[in-house]
Amino acid sequence: MGISDERTDLQRPLIDPTDSERKPLKDVGLESVLTESSLSYRWRVYLGACIxxxxxxxxxxxxxLVYLVNSGMSISARIFAGRIGGMELAAASLGNSCFFLVYGLMLGMGSAVETLCGQAYGAQRYDLLGIYLQRATIVLALVGLPMTLLYTFSYPILLMLGEPKTVSYMGSMYIAGLIPQIFAYAVNFTAQKFLQAQSVVIPSAYISGAALLLQILLTWITVYVMGMGLMGIACVLTISWWVMVVAQTLYITTSRRFRHTWTGLSSKSFQGLWSFFKLSAGSAVMICLEMWYSQILVLLAGLLKDPALSLDSLSICMSVSALSFMVSVGFNAAASVRTSNELGAGNPKSALFSTWTATFVSFVISLAEALALMMSRDYVSYIFTSDADVAKAVSELCPFLAVTIILNGIQPVLSGVAVGCGWQTFVAYVNVGCYYIVGIPVGCILGFTFDFQAKGIWTGMIGGTLMQTLILLYVTYRTDWDKEVEKARTRLDMWDEKKESLQN
Incomplete structure (x- = not known):
């Protein structure tokens, strides 16, 4: 038998369409491919990668697309505010920056639903998904209550932070119009995770896109036709988020697609709220520490010798980094869903394969982005400004930005794997150590003590991110996926037994 004949025989158990007793590749599960002993290792990897x-x-x-649209809603609000006047733009930017705290908190706490819903769906315990959705919504809404007090008294808080009186007043009025948006976050993020756990993501993209178009239209009417100014912009932004909430809620509760995962309101959703809060808090800390890390870089830049040039160049670099980061966040969500689904289904080899496939694909994309950036390093800043000095400063920072983009192609995916496995609390500790005990102090020493300015601060930040990425890579590599399957099964069994604790 020749080599070609042997290869044909190796393929036949899975992909021969002429054999009525065999399944075509599209109907073969990933775990079946990875455990098929009649296939060589190379063919198992190839077929597994195709699936x-x-x-x-x-x-x-x-x-x-969903994350880009969500970011685009706040960006469009700032654009309209800038058309009104410079003071309104400053107030809207200040308001959005302050509200970023709640956004990160709600997004982080909503990530706990990814772990539980994803594993329950993979284990075919469909009735638990609706209960997790309701429980998460209750917990996030309760967390939102103290946030309303914080933003109700935003004016004196902004004054205490040293912001100008006029900007603080206008910013506080803008924030007041966004208060109902807190509870829209509570419902929207949990609903998105509920849908993602079932690999239903396209409807959310359609809903978000429609909400963005509606927001732009209504904002134009309130600003240019009704003359409502900054408060009109804030109210429309809030309404747009609630439109997404209503649309997603109707889709979940009325579609027969979710007849097994949404069975109506249940009193079980009020059980174990404290245990669910602890798991959600770990997710919130993990996400918030990551989101605030880059913001601190910008704040530190304001203390350098030439703060205007440093802030302008860093702001441009952060905008480019944020755009590329959205791609990684998409793979973060995909990795979380795939890992949790496979663990819940009791497929350790598939969970491992999904983890490294998502990491490799995201790394390759980020590497291509970094190379494109380096080739256009002398021109990229002219998208934002025509200042030659800023362009030169951005060009000098591009190598640091390229390294950041590459690391951001790996680290968010590994964080998604951590969410899928339920490691949020562990990753939160890692983030504290790498970012705030190593990264920021080293950046300050290099930037201020050794006078490397923005390059020094960014070097410290890269060091923290690199350390975190290496730790997550090592932990993922050393993971016993059979034990993770058992942990996922135990977590679901404990809920069925109505016990209070949820394993991490």
Whole structure:
């Protein structure tokens, strides 16, 4: 028998369409491919990659669109505010920056639903998904209550922080119009995770896109027709988020697609709220520490010798980094769903394969982005400004930005794997150590003590991110996926037994 004949025989158990007793590749599960002893290792990897890549991109691409649209809503609000006047733009920017705290908190706490819903769906315990959705919404709404007090008294808080009186007043009025948006976050993020756990992401992308178009239209009417100014912009932004909430709620509660995962309101959702809060708090800390890390870089830049030039160049670099980061966040969501689904289904090999496939694909994309950036390093800043000095400063920072983009292609995906496995609390501790005990202090020493300015601060930040990425890579590499399957099964069994604790 020749080599070609042997290869044909190796393929036949899975992909021979002429054999009525065999399944075509599209109907073969990933775990079946990876455990098929009649296939060589090379063919198992190849066929597994074909299956996984299709699943991965089907999840990641709509998720990227959703996150881009969500960011675009706040950006469009700032654009309209800038058309009114410079003071209104400053107030809207200040308001959005302050509200970023709540956004990160709600997004982080909503990530706990990814772990539980994803594993329950993979284990075919469909009735638990609706209960987790309701419980998460209750917990996030309760957390939102003290946030309303914080933003109700935003004016004196902003004055205490040293902001100008006029900007503080206008910013506080803008924030007041966004208060109902807190509770829209509570419902929207949990609903998105509920849908993502079932690999239903395209409807969320359609809903978010429609909400963005509606927001732009209504904002134009309130600003240019009704003359409502800054408060009108804030109210429309809040209404747009609630439109997304209503649309997603109707889709979940009325579609027969979710007849097994949404069975109506249940009193069980009020059980174990404290245990769910602890798991959600770990997720919130993990996400918030990551989101605030880059913001601190910008704040430190304001203390350098030439703060205007440093802030302008860093702001441009952060905008480019944020755009590329959205791609990684999409793969973060996809990796979380795939990992949790496979663990819940009791497929350790598939969970491992999904983890490394998502990490590799995101790394390759980020590497391509970094190379494109370096080739256009002398021109990229002219998208934002025509200042030659800023362009030169941005060009000098581009190598640091390129390294950051590459690391951001790996680290968020590993964080998504951590969410899928339920490691949020562990990753939160890692983030504190790497970012705030190592990264920021080293950046301050290099930037201020050794006078490397923005390059020194950014070097410290890169060091913290690199350390965190290496730790997550090592932990993921050393993970016993069979034990993770058992942990996922135990977590679901404990809920069925109505016990209070949820394993981490």
């Amino acid at each position: 996984e890549m299709k699943l991965l991109f089907r999840l990641a691409l709509p998720a990227i």
